Amino acid sequence: MTGQGAVPAPGPGGLQAERTRLAWCRTSLSVLANAALLAVREIVxxxxxxxxxxxxxxxxxxxxxxxxxxxxxxxxxxxxxxAHLAPTRAVPLIGWSVAALAVLSGGVLLL
Amino acid sequence: MLSPSRARSASRQRGHVLPEDTGEPDYRFTLANERTFLAWIRSSLSLLAAGIAVVQLIPAFPLPGVRTVTGGLLVVLAVLCAGNGVLRWHRVEYAMRRDGALPPQRAPWVLAVGLAVLALVALVLVVLKGVGG
Incomplete structure (x- = not known):
């Protein structure tokens, strides 16, 4: 796969920053979609x-x-x-919030 | 799914100790780990959306209770995905900062079995619908 004439190596960044930004963007859209879905029953x-x-x-x-x-x-x-790039606070904050949202939604919808 | 302390003692038994924190890994690995976490979160949100839709959008199933069980399973899988995303991010971060091997994970198996069960339930419902008209 990496022989002569293969695809040239990607740039040093590999568009890392852009891909990460878009991943956050997709995630916020997913949360919004869930809010909209939850609102359907509320509107009805x-x-x-x-x-x-x-x-x-x-x-x-x-x-x-x-x-x-x-x-x-x-x-x-x-x-x-x-120097310190890892999102040490954002990951638990968003992750556990989403888990709590799932628990809360499940409780409200099913119980 | 080794906890950091168990991972350390396991490697010590094999005759080498995971070195202490070697500092920041390559930024590309840090960002890849972050995007993997976000992918787990989006999987969780998709499962939650499916659960919400099953419970409050689609018409009632021919079998009583199936709606609650299906929606409940989807929500449980959503909670597992979100929790696993956070725990996995921590473990990978821990391993990367020590040049250790990435920890093994069981979560994909749990997810696969849950989704297979849901697919079988869907198959039964489709067949029932076809037979009953």
Whole structure:
């Protein structure tokens, strides 16, 4: 696969920063899609009920994901890159929030 | 799914100790780990969306209780995916900072079995629909 005449090696960055920024962007869109899906029942029910809680949580997570994505994109645009690059706070924050959203949505929808 | 301390003791038994923190790994590995985490989160969100849709959008199934069981399984898989994403990110980060081997993982198997069960349920429902008209 790596013989002569093969595809030239990709650039040094491999568009790492752009791919990471887009991954955050896709993730925030996924959260928003879930908020919309949760809102369908709320709109049909026409009135505040327990389903409003997961919608609110989903919207908060969506905003948090957009903000974190923007902060990451800004950090990755810097040259040279920051010494400590790993998102040590953002990963548990977003990850456990999404897990909590799933638990909450499941509880409201199924119980 | 080795915890960091267990991974260290396991490597010690093989006669070599994982070196202490060797500092920041190549930035491309750090970002790849971050994107893998985000992919787990998106898988979780997709499963959750499917669970929500099963419970509140599609018409009732011919069998009672199937809707709750299917939606419940999808939500459980969503929780597992999100939790595994965070734990896996930590383990890979730990291994990369010590030039260690990436830890093995069982989560894809759990996910695959869960999805296979869901596919079988869908197959049964399709057949029932076809037979019953």
């Amino acid at each position: 029910a026409a009135g505040p009920d327990a389903a409003a809680a997961p919608i609110a949580v989903a919207l908060v997570i969506a905003v948090a994901t957009i903000v974190v994505g923007r902060v990451r994109a800004k950090a990755l645009r810097r040259s040279p890159l920051p």
